Amino acid sequence: MTDTTDTTEVKVSIRNLYKIFGDNPARALEQVKAGMGKPELMDQHSHALGLNNINLDIPAKGIQVIMGLSGSGKSTLIRHLNRLIEPTSGEIWIDGEDVLAMSSEQLRDLRRFKMSMVFQKFGLLPHRTVLENAMYGLEIQGVAKGEADERARKWLERVGLAGFEEQYPSQLSGGQQQRVGLARALATDADILLMDEAFSALDPLIRTDMQSILLELQEELHKTIIFITHDLDEALNIGDSIAILRDGQIIQSGDPQDIIMRPADDYITDFIRDINRAKVVRLRSIARKGATGQGETLRGGMSIEQALPKLTRAPDHTCPVISRTGESLGAVSLDDAINALKPLESESDDEVRYA
Amino acid sequence: MDWLIEFPSLGRRDLSTLRQTVDDGFRTFSRAFGESLEAFFSPLLKFLIWFEHLLTNAPWPLVIGAIALLAWLGSRSWKITVGTILAFLVIGYFGMWEDTMATLAMISVATFVCIAVGIPIGILMARSNIAQRIVTPILDVMQTIPSFVYLIPVVMLLGIGKVPGLLAVCIYAIPPIVRLTNLGIRLVDKDVMEAADAFGASAREKLFGVQIPLALPNIFAGVNQTIMMALSMVVIASMIGVKGLGTPVLRAISNQYLALGLMNGLAIVALAIIFDRVSQTYGKRLQAYRESGHD
Numbered sequence: 092m093t094d095t096t097d098t099t100e101v102k103v104s105i106r107n108l109y110k111i112f113g114d115n116p117a118r119a120l121e122q123v124k125a126g127m128g129k130p131e132l133m134d135q136h137s138h139a140l141g142l143n144n145i146n147l148d149i150p151a152k153g154i155q156v157i158m159g160l161s162g163s164g165k166s167t168l169i170r171h172l173n174r175l176i177e178p179t180s181g182e183i184w185i186d187g188e189d190v191l192a193m194s195s196e197q198l199r200d201l202r203r204f205k206m207s208m209v210f211q212k213f214g215l216l217p218h219r220t221v222l223e224n225a226m227y228g229l230e231i232q233g234v235a236k237g238e239a240d241e242r243a244r245k246w247l248e249r250v251g252l253a254g255f256e257e258q259y260p261s262q263l264s265g266g267q268q269q270r271v272g273l274a275r276a277l278a279t280d281a282d283i284l285l286m287d288e289a290f291s292a293l294d295p296l297i298r299t300d301m302q303s304i305l306l307e308l309q310e311e312l313h314k315t316i317i318f319i320t321h322d323l324d325e326a327l328n329i330g331d332s333i334a335i336l337r338d339g340q341i342i343q344s345g346d347p348q349d350i351i352m353r354p355a356d357d358y359i360t361d362f363i364r365d366i367n368r369a370k371v372v373r374l375r376s377i378a379r380k381g382a383t384g385q386g387e388t389l390r391g392g393m394s395i396e397q398a399l400p401k402l403t404r405a406p407d408h409t410c411p412v413i414s415r416t417g418e419s420l421g422a423v424s425l426d427d428a429i430n431a432l433k434p435l436e437s438e439s440d441d442e443v444r445y446a
Numbered sequence: 447m448d449w450l451i452e453f454p455s456l457g458r459r460d461l462s463t464l465r466q467t468v469d470d471g472f473r474t475f476s477r478a479f480g481e482s483l484e485a486f487f488s489p490l491l492k493f494l495i496w497f498e499h500l501l502t503n504a505p506w507p508l509v510i511g512a513i514a515l516l517a518w519l520g521s522r523s524w525k526i527t528v529g530t531i532l533a534f535l536v537i538g539y540f541g542m543w544e545d546t547m548a549t550l551a552m553i554s555v556a557t558f559v560c561i562a563v564g565i566p567i568g569i570l571m572a573r574s575n576i577a578q579r580i581v582t583p584i585l586d587v588m589q590t591i592p593s594f595v596y597l598i599p600v601v602m603l604l605g606i607g608k609v610p611g612l613l614a615v616c617i618y619a620i621p622p623i624v625r626l627t628n629l630g631i632r633l634v635d636k637d638v639m640e641a642a643d644a645f646g647a648s649a650r651e652k653l654f655g656v657q658i659p660l661a662l663p664n665i666f667a668g669v670n671q672t673i674m675m676a677l678s679m680v681v682i683a684s685m686i687g688v689k690g691l692g693t694p695v696l697r698a699i700s701n702q703y704l705a706l707g708l709m710n711g712l713a714i715v716a717l718a719i720i721f722d723r724v725s726q727t728y729g730k731r732l733q734a735y736r737e738s739g740h741d
Contacts, residue, residue, distance in 0.1 A: 175643055202646030214641030218659045218735050228645045230655075259735040279645070 102151035102283065102315040103172060108181030109145075110167055110339075113138030116179045129338045141167045143339040145181070149332075151282075152313040156330035156347075158320055164339040165319045169287050172317065173206050174198055185283070203232050207276035211288035213268045215260040221247065221271050222256035228279035239278075246274040250304060266297035270304070277308070286318045290325065298322075302329050323362060327351070327371045335359060348376040352431075360435055368432050369396040374412045374423050377431045382422040384409030391420050395428050402428055476603045487609045494555050494608055501547035509547070510534050517720065521727035530724075533716040542691065542713050549680055549690035549717065552608075556615045556676045561669060564620045568627025568665075569653070578628065585621040593618055593682050601686055611688030615679045622671035630664025631657045666729030673721045680714055691717075 111119045111132075119138035129140040142164050149155045159165045170176040171183060174190060183190040185205065193201060207228060215224050225243035234242070247256060250270040260268050269289060276284055290298045306329060309316065320326050326333050327347050334344035343355035351372055354360045375391030386405025389398055391414050402408055408425035456464070501509060510531060517530040537546050571578040597614055604610040634657050642656050658665070684692025691710045698707030 173644055175640060199646040199648065202644060204646075206644075208641070208644040210637060210641055210644075212637045214637045214644075216638060216641075216656060216660075217635075218733075227642075231645050231647050231651060261735060275645075285644075 100151045101148045102186065103147075103149040103317070104182075104184040105145050105147045105149075105168075105171075106182040106184070107144055107146060108142055108168075108171060108183065109179045110141035110164075110171065110176065111138050111179045112141055120179055140339050142171070142178070145339075145341055147334055147341060147344060149315065149317060151315050153331035154309060154316040154318055154329050156318045156320060156326040156333045157336060158323065158326045158333055159336035160321055162338075163336040165321075165336050166287055167339075168336065169285050169317060169319050172283075172285060173202050173208065203228070204279070205281050206283040206285055207279045207281040208285040208287065209269070209272045209276045209289040211291055213260070213265075213272045213292075215268055215271055215275075217260055219259075220256065221252065221258050221260065221263070224260065224271050225274045225278055227275055228281075232279060243274070243278050246278045247271070249277070249308065250274045264297075266293050266301065269293060269301060273301075273304070277312070282315055284314050284316045286316060288319050288321070291320065291322065298325065299328075305329060323366055327366065335362070347371070348373055352376050354435060364434050368434065369399075370394050372431050374398055375414065375420050377427050378412040378421040378423050379427065380421040382409070382424075384411050384422040384424065386410035388413055389423070390415070395431060398423065399425075399428060472599060472602060476599075480603055480605075483603060484609070487604070487613075490555070490559070490612065491607075491609050494551060494612065497555060498548055498551040501551050502544055506538060506543065517724050520724040522731065523727055526720075526723050526727065530720050533720060537713050537716065540709055540713075542694075542710060545689070545691045545694065545710065546713055546717070548688075549677075549692070549714070552612065552615070552680070552683070552688060552690055553673065553676050553717070553721075556612055556619060557669070557673050559612070559616050560620045560623055560672045560676070563616075564623035564668070564672070565627050565665065568624045568668075569631065569658075571624065571628040572631035572657070581624065585624060588617055589621045593679065597682070597686060606687035608688055611683040611686050614686065615676050615683050618679050619672045619676040622675065623665070623668035626664045626668030626671070627661065630661025630668075633664065634660045663729055663733045666725065666732060670722060670725045670729065673725065674718060677714055677718045677721070 109120055109123065111123065113119055113136070116138065119132060119136050119140075122132060122136065123140060123143060127135075129143070132138050132140050145168060147155075157165050157168060167176060171178050172185070172190070174193075178191065181191075185201070190198075190201065216227065219227070222240070222243055225247050226239045229239035229242060244253075244256065247253060247270075250273050252267060252270050252274065255263065255267065260271060263271070269292075272289070290301045293301060302325060305316075318326075318329060330347050332345060333347050333350055334341050335350070336342070337358060343350055343359055350359065351363055351366070351368070354363060372395050373391060374389055374393050374395070377395075378391065384405060385407045387401050387410055389401060389410045389412050391412050398410070402410055402423065402425040405425075409422050411422045412420045414420055455461075513534060514527050514531050518527045521527065534546075537543065567581060571581050593614065596617055597610075600610045600613050600617075604613070638656060638660070639652065642652050647655065680688075680690060681692040681695050684690060684696050691714050694710045695707050695714075697703065698710070
């Protein structure tokens with residue numbers, strides 16, 4: 092995870108994207124544009140509102156997390172990027188190319204060379220060995236057998252599956268199967284990696300394990316990763332940027348620290364209530380600009396948990412904070428740190444809790 | 447109130463004109479196209495005759511050896527292979543070698559035709575709901591209409607002999623392979639298909655790389671059923687001049703020869719069991735990947 096989200100080139104750009112499921116989506120679209128919400132549309136027109144006016148710029152070489160509960164439309168959204176689902180209206184641009192204007196051949200090339208995908212239920216081919224699964228994308232690309240074999244083996248080794256090449260997917264555990272899915276996606280050398288709840292089917296220990304594998308790989312690969320999850324801890328652990336989806340709408344999007352420190356509404360406040368703030372709040376989010384301290388100089392990316400012992404040791408219980416590039420971000424005191432651990436209360440909180 | 451008791455039907459004369467018109471129409475059709483149809487089927491007939499001659503003229507130990515080898519390759523089981531050899535030895539010893547070879551040739555060619563025609567139709571049905579809606583009722587008719595009914599037009603068109611017999615067998619035996627190919631492809635896991643789509647697989651790559659391999663167990667169940675149904679048609683086919691184990695059975699029925707009927711009937715059963723066990727174990731071996739330690 093990076094300290095600051097650098098403003099780099101935009102890799103994927105989504106504009107005014109709508110998706111409505113039903114018999115007559117065009118008519119329902121008018122209603123939605125006129126302001127009708129998801130429940131009313133379902134009740135009055137029996138059309139399901141999948142995505143409602145999505146606008147999102149996804150920067151290159153970072154991990155963009157799209158988070159939401161089930162039914163929020165996140166899986167629908169990610170399937171629009173490679174057009175496994177066709178939108179009702181809107182635009183999708185990838186590297187300046189209009190995805191919706193692509194012919195079926197161009198689209199196939201986009202899927203073969205530019206994007207690869209990892210699935211919640213793995214989507215492995217049960218009749219092929221682990222090695223043959225990892226080679227699948229390369230085979231579709233038309234890479235010669237010898238080279239495909241070599242590249243697939245290399246990626247299987249990178250995800251820690253050396254020695255499993257000749258096994259069948261059903262002989263592996265869930266975590267191992269998803270490593271095969273990851274190796275298959277990475278082997279194609281696509282710039283963009285779509286991960287649809289990739290780790291959600293795994294048990295918690297394996298899940299954090301897979302997250303570390305992904306982060307390690309990302310450190311050297313710098314792919315544009317679009318990661319769907321319903322798990323806030325996962326989103327905060329791996330996301331460089333997070334968009335929160337509810338009822339097909341993005342209700343907050345940006346730096347994860349922003350979301351924790353300044354939730355856009357009560358829904359998000361409730362959402363983030365139970366997280367371990369000591370682990371996720373970074374010093375750069377709570378540093379007081381212009382202030383200084385006598386303690387050890389700390390990095391802005393450090394979590395409060397890591398900083399507490401250092402703050403306690405400092406003579407004035409205050410430490411200066413610098414960014415990754417060495418610029419001063421101000422200072423953090425022990426009191427600031429402790430205050431930041433207190434969960435934010437939503438305005439409707441009392442009603443919610445004691446109603 | 448007569449019309450309540452007597453069903454108001456067409457008059458006797460009208461009915462007979464109707465039947466005559468249909469019969470005459472079909473007769474004209476078969477006169478016009480019978481020969482070209484025969485010409486169309488003649489390569490199949492030649493192949494069938496050649497195959498039958500091969501089986502009956504080759505030295506019997508060689509034939510048994512070849513059959514045993516096929517049984518071994520299909521099943522990889524000593525039990526089934528030894529059982530096959532024993533069954534053929536007994537059949538030969540009881541004087542049914544030639545008839546069995548004729549039936550074997552017939553069943554093999556019929557199965558081959560059913561596979562060659564049935565699998566593509568099944569694939570078409572799986573890919574298009576319209577095709578499925580059209581083909582399903584046709585299959586229903588083919589499976590339920592009494593075989594004698596379609597023997598009539600087949601004989602009118604092609605006369606009596608091997609090809610009409612083969613056709614009758616195929617009409618009866620093809621539905622399972624079509625149905626199970628369709629079913630097998632439709633049952634392929636949606637998640638796996640989505641993954642193939644996401645990696646940019648073309649329709650062809652999806653069909654041959656994902657759908658058919660994953661549908662194979664079902665397709666094989668279809669092949670197995672087709673063989674069994676073809677065997678059960680042997681006696682009826684012998685009524686229109688197909689030589690083989692059916693002919694003595696037919697003779698046994700008309701003359702009340704219990705032993706003759708039983709012997710030939712059991713020979714058909716033996717063939718059925720051999721075909722069934724070999725194709726089933728082969729089908730099982732195809733899905734070895736399903737055996738696993740985890741879910």
